[in-house]
Amino acid sequence: MSRISPVTGHYVTVEVDGLEYKVFYLENGTGQPLVCQHTAGCHNHQWRGLLEDEQIASDYRIIAYDLPRHGKSDPPENTEWWKEEYKLTAEHYTNFIIAFCDALDLKDPIFMGCSFGGNVALQLALRRPDRFAGIIAVEGADYSPGFYLDWWQHPHANAAQVCASGVWDLMAPQSPEADRRKTWFYYTQGSEAFKGDLYFYSVDHDLRDRLGEIDGDRCPLVMMTGEYDYLTTPEDSARTAKAIKNCTFLKMEKIGHFPMSENYPVFRLYLLEALRILKQRRKTPVPA
Numbered sequence: 001m002s003r004i005s006p007v008t009g010h011y012v013t014v015e016v017d018g019l020e021y022k023v024f025y026l027e028n029g030t031g032q033p034l035v036c037q038h039t040a041g042c043h044n045h046q047w048r049g050l051l052e053d054e055q056i057a058s059d060y061r062i063i064a065y066d067l068p069r070h071g072k073s074d075p076p077e078n079t080e081w082w083k084e085e086y087k088l089t090a091e092h093y094t095n096f097i098i099a100f101c102d103a104l105d106l107k108d109p110i111f112m113g114c115s116f117g118g119n120v121a122l123q124l125a126l127r128r129p130d131r132f133a134g135i136i137a138v139e140g141a142d143y144s145p146g147f148y149l150d151w152w153q154h155p156h157a158n159a160a161q162v163c164a165s166g167v168w169d170l171m172a173p174q175s176p177e178a179d180r181r182k183t184w185f186y187y188t189q190g191s192e193a194f195k196g197d198l199y200f201y202s203v204d205h206d207l208r209d210r211l212g213e214i215d216g217d218r219c220p221l222v223m224m225t226g227e228y229d230y231l232t233t234p235e236d237s238a239r240t241a242k243a244i245k246n247c248t249f250l251k252m253e254k255i256g257h258f259p260m261s262e263n264y265p266v267f268r269l270y271l272l273e274a275l276r277i278l279k280q281r282r283k284t285p286v287p288a
Contacts, residue, residue: 007051009072016099017092019079023100024072025065029057032133033109035101036064037117039139039258040201041194042186043071046114049264050271060110060275065100069193086196089204094123098131108133110278112271115139115232115257116201118223122240126210129219134278136271137223139257141236142207142243170257172228175266183261207240216246220281222274223249228256248277 007028014021026044028051036047047064050056066073075081097120101109111132113121118140125135167187171180187194207214214221221244225237234251241249252259252270259267 005052006057007048012100012103014096014099014103016096019076021068021076021096022074023065023068023103025063025100026051027061027063028052029060029062031059031061033101033104033106034060034062035097035106035109035111036062037097037111037113037120038064038067038070039115039117040197041070045071045186046183046258046261048261050260050268053264053268056268056271056275063104063106067193067197068096069196086193087204088196088200090120090123090200093120093200094127097124098128101131110134110136110275112136112138113140114260116144116197116205118232119144119201119205121221122207122214123205125214125216125219125221125244126207129215132219133282134220135222136274136278137221137237138259139225139229139232139237140223140240141225141232142211142240144205144232144236145202167257170229170231171262172226172254172256174254175256175263179262179264183258186261211240211243212245214244214247216244216248216281220278221247222277223247224252224259224270224274225249226252226255226257226259228254231257246281248274250274 007026009024009026012023014023038044038046043066044064051062051064069075069086109132111121111124118137121135121137122140124132168184223237223241225232225234227234238249241247250270250273255263255266
């Protein structure tokens with residue numbers, strides 16, 4: 001039996017908002033594209049369990065990218081990026097995701113993001129419902145204040161340790177320790193981007209007055225949140241989903257804020273249900 005993973009990695013050049021990025025992504029499978037966004041300050045390793053899931057890869061082309069400044073994706077190529085503080089905005093974030101999908105010429109993709117990726121999933125549902133066949137917002141909500149803090153990067157603190165330890169208790173105690181430790185380890189590697197990501201998460205993202213503009217008939221939407229997530233609670237996500245037309249909310253039992261990496265076997269059960277819901281919605285005629 002081969003010990004070589006079927007997952008492959010590639011770079012693609014993405015041009016967005018006058019900037020050029022060399023973007024790294026992992027992929028596996030065939031079928032409808034399933035585009036996956038990692039959490040703030042992290043990278044696409046979080047999706048390894050999904051990428052190597054033979055059942056899902058038989059029906060979907062799973063694509064997990066590193067957002068620029070994360071993992072193996074560099075900052076922009078054609079600007080002196082080091083002279084400006086990195087603050088990710090909703091406009092640039094959504095523009096990048098659209099440009100990435102366009103660069104790969106993806107047809108009718110499903111977008112799935114977790115945490116600040118779950119929040120941008122809602123932004124995409126609002127701004128570009130025409131570009132996606134479905135959207136899955138994991139650990140997302142209309143508003144996530146209070147996490148953009150100066151001490152995430154402070155000269156008197158070990159930023160890597162602070163960022164990693166700050167997410168430890170967002171995971172469920174039932175999740176395997178080895179997987180929780182790996183999730184912690186991922187965060188020790190992404191501290192430089194973490195604060196800038198959280199600017200989007202806790203400052204620029206606020207859809208409290210715009211949820212009624214999102215149409216779950218036009219772009220099917222499923223939200224999923226773990227019961228141990230105290231940052232974006234199940235109640236936050238359920239409230240958000242209730243305000244969106246034809247949006248389904250799934251509460252994930254015995255799991256926390258990083259479900260795809262802290263306990264993939266539990267997460268996949270809910271993901272299969274979400275994919276089933278999206279597939280069924282696509283078969284149902286949209287009301288005139």
